Structure formats: structure tokens, C-alpha cells
Amino acid sequence: MSVVRAIALERKFVTLHADLSPDRRLHATGGQAKNLYSELMKNMSTRNKPDGNALTSVVEKFITQVQKEAESNDYSVEKVIHKRLTAISEMVGGYDFAKVIEIYWKASEEDNEHLKACAIKWLRAEYSTKTDARNDLGVRTIISDAFFYDALKIMSLFVRQAGYSGLLVNLDEMVNLYKLSNTQARKSNYEQILRILNDCLQGNAEYIGFLLGGTPEFLLDPYKGLYSYEALQTRLAENNFAKQADVIDYSSPALHLACLSPEELYILLKNLRHIYASGDSTKYLVPDDSLTAFLIHCNQTIGEAYFKTPRNTIKAFLDMLTVIEQHPEISWQQLLESLKIEEEKNSDMEIEIENDDNLTDFRL
Incomplete structure (x- = not known):
């Protein structure tokens, strides 16, 4: 995955990478998906900043390009920002995203470092309550668990507007989803993967790619792996013709890496x-x-x-x-x-998962 990421950086992609853990998942209601998004933003990398923390430089590059376009066409910077972010504003959660970018530009013009920091904090999904975000930035929403995937799609369009080729999201240790003991929580995460896969295969997600790394059990286990979800099994099934010919189909959505000899x-x-x-x-x-x-x-x-x-x-x-x-x-x-060496075994740790139904404990 590091090799693919390095190639993407050379080709002017912005890359995000993070490892899944009990506290970081694709779908959750207790902040785990938000934590994953924050980790991805923290590890955002570009060719000039390959070690992460590149979010601010990406925003700055966008502002610089907007200012150049405004000067060359004799437009106001605000008008160019609105023009460039029109498509983003029409997406779920995109209006406030565009507003935060505009706030960052105004803060830059006024040398207001505190307001710039608040804008970056919002973009990194570090606000825990809508009240704090509204008080600091005047926006009504924050990046939450429910907004995880939509926020990534918005970010992919934004980095494109900033002059990059696109966005590559690297997620490793996907086996942590396989280890979830709560069936419904595991299914919800697999449904999120299905949504991502469908968007990528059907062309509904622009300028974004996903690279997911997991163990064979995570993919193939018919009881707890991705193959336990029928819709994913049919989409990720191995190419039978390639299998019979003993070759690799590199266009397949699932690639099986060979073990070391x-x-x-x-x-x-x-x-x-x-x-x-x-x-x-x-x-x-x-x-x-x-x-x-x-x-x-x-x-x-x-x-x-x-x-x-x-x-x-x-x-x-x-x-x-x-x-x-x-x-x-x-x-x-x-x-x-x-010397004594123990065989490496998959952990069957039990992870407590909150009930995904927010109304379970509701009483009149």
C-alpha cells in the first residue's frame, strides 16, 4: 500500500491513509467514523508534504489559485470561490464546507490566525458539537459519523479544484471490521463498503479512489468476512477465467497478494x-x-x-x-x-459496540 501511495503522490494525487481500529470505523454512531475521518485528514499528504498534515497547504493552494483567477479576470475573490465550489455546495454537507473555505480566505485577508485555525479544525472534523462550530464559524453542521463518506467525496472535488489529480484513500487493518462481535455493527460497516464500491464501479464518485487492506479471512470468511454479505461477495468474486488460466486480473476490485516463499x-x-x-x-x-x-x-x-x-x-x-x-x-x-516461536494467530477479541439504533432507550 505504501508503494501505491508513493506512486499516487508522484502523479499529483492527494493521499489519505489510516489504520482501522476499535475506535476508528467506516460506520458508527459513537464517534468512531468521525475519528477515522480526523485521522485521515491528519495524515493527508501531497508530493511536497509526503509526511502528512498537508490539509492547510491544500487549502492555501486553492486560495492562491482563486486569487490568481480573480486578478486575471477582474473578478472578486469571493465570486470566484462561489463559482469554483458551486458543485460542492449542492452536495450533502457541501454548503457549510464551501462556507468554511470562504471563511478561511477572509481570515487570511484579515490575518486572523484564530479564525483560520477554527476553519481547519472544522475541516478536520475536530468539532464535537454543532454549538461550538456555530459560535466560532457561524455554520450549522459539523462533520459527524453520518457524514463520513459524503465528506470524503466533497474533499475529492475540493482537491481537484486546488489543482491536484484527485484523492486516494488508503485504509489498512480492515480486519478490525471482521473482528466486530456485534453482527449489526459489522453489517453496517460492510454496507458502507458496498456503497463505496458501487459508487466507484458505477462512476458516481469523481476523482476519488479507495485502497483497502485486509487479511484473507476478512474477505473470504463466509460467516464474518465480506463474503458473508451477498452483495459484496458477487462484486468481489474472483475472475474464474483468470483463475483457470492461472493469471491475475488486475482490473478486479479484489487482488489477492501472494504469501512470501x-x-x-x-x-x-x-x-x-x-x-x-x-x-x-x-x-x-x-x-x-x-x-x-x-x-x-x-x-x-x-x-x-x-x-x-x-x-x-x-x-x-x-x-x-x-x-x-x-x-x-x-x-x-x-x-x-x-528459541521459541509462536504461530501468529488472528485475535478474536471482543469489542463492545453501542446499539446502532439511537431510539432504543427512548421512553415517553
Whole structure:
């Protein structure tokens, strides 16, 4: 996903990225979707600001372009802003979005840093109540759980108006949706994915793309994964012709990444050893024989899982290098004899989910 994101930045896309967690989901009523949106805005990146926090620079670029257009056509800046954001104003929640952008421009003209900060705070979905937003900015709405996806679509049109190619949204650790113990909450999140998928496939979402990363169980599990939702299963099903021909259909909405082979894991360990030695082969802490012996030991301990889910294998190898570096008198053979590696397992943690029906506790 990092590679795709880097390519997108080179092609003048704005990228957003975040990991899902129990506190960050696509659909919720307790602030989790709003938290995810805030995290995405915090991690907004451009080619000039690849490390995040690029929201302010994107807004500034839009204002700069508007000012240039106003000067060249002898229009007022306010008129050009209205013209450029007309399409956004007609979308759900778009009117207040456009108003906040206009407020940011006026604050820039007046050197009002507090008002500019309030505008950015609204755009980042950091207002918790409508009252605070109305007092600071005079707007009636805030970006809330229910507004999550619509706000992303608005942002995609806005970055386009700012001169970028579009918006790429990267969401990793989607397995956290699979882990939800509440069936209705899980279904609601899958319905949000279905809505996003339908918009992308049918051309209803302009200048926006989504890259979702999850485990095979998250996709294929017929009881709790995406395949448990029939509408998603039919849309994400593998291309049978590509499967029979043993090739990959790169236009498919779901791509299955192959696991590392034992040979690839061996190369990975060699590279890790090289990095650990700061690129100096004379400072290698262990010889090549130790890598082979280490992998054989892992295979005997946890079987094929040592290269199919290699996180624990890699961690154990780095831990071994750390001990040898700090205690040179200990040989790698001694450490290997006492090494214990556990197979990486999916967590079945229970996550408490609030009831999605806000009227459940209503009493007359």
C-alpha cells in the first residue's frame, strides 16, 4: 500500500491513509467514523508534504489559485470561490464546507490566525458539537459519523479544484471490521463498503479512489468476512477465467497478494541483517549458515506459518541480532537452541459496540 501511495503522490494525487481500529470505523454512531475521518485528514499528504498534515497547504493552494483567477479576470475573490465550489455546495454537507473555505480566505485577508485555525479544525472534523462550530464559524453542521463518506467525496472535488489529480484513500487493518462481535455493527460497516464500491464501479464518485487492506479471512470468511454479505461477495468474486488460466486480473476490485516463499523470506532476512549492520558486510553479526539454520528451526517449530505469516519470524530474528550485538560472547547456535516461536494467530477479541439504533432507550 505504501508503494501505491508513493506512486499516487508522484502523479499529483492527494493521499489519505489510516489504520482501522476499535475506535476508528467506516460506520458508527459513537464517534468512531468521525475519528477515522480526523485521522485521515491528519495524515493527508501531497508530493511536497509526503509526511502528512498537508490539509492547510491544500487549502492555501486553492486560495492562491482563486486569487490568481480573480486578478486575471477582474473578478472578486469571493465570486470566484462561489463559482469554483458551486458543485460542492449542492452536495450533502457541501454548503457549510464551501462556507468554511470562504471563511478561511477572509481570515487570511484579515490575518486572523484564530479564525483560520477554527476553519481547519472544522475541516478536520475536530468539532464535537454543532454549538461550538456555530459560535466560532457561524455554520450549522459539523462533520459527524453520518457524514463520513459524503465528506470524503466533497474533499475529492475540493482537491481537484486546488489543482491536484484527485484523492486516494488508503485504509489498512480492515480486519478490525471482521473482528466486530456485534453482527449489526459489522453489517453496517460492510454496507458502507458496498456503497463505496458501487459508487466507484458505477462512476458516481469523481476523482476519488479507495485502497483497502485486509487479511484473507476478512474477505473470504463466509460467516464474518465480506463474503458473508451477498452483495459484496458477487462484486468481489474472483475472475474464474483468470483463475483457470492461472493469471491475475488486475482490473478486479479484489487482488489477492501472494504469501512470501521460503526463498523470499531468506532474502528478507539477509537484507535485515545487512540493514542491521548499517550496510557494512564486515559487521554482520551472524553468518549465512545461521540464516538457513534459523529458517529450518522455524519450520520445525511452527511449520509453513513461518513464511506465510512471517511477522513473528522476523521479530524473533531481530531479537536474536539484538542479543548478539549486546552480548558478543553468546553464539547464535546457543540462542537458536532455546528459541521459541509462536504461530501468529488472528485475535478474536471482543469489542463492545453501542446499539446502532439511537431510539432504543427512548421512553415517553
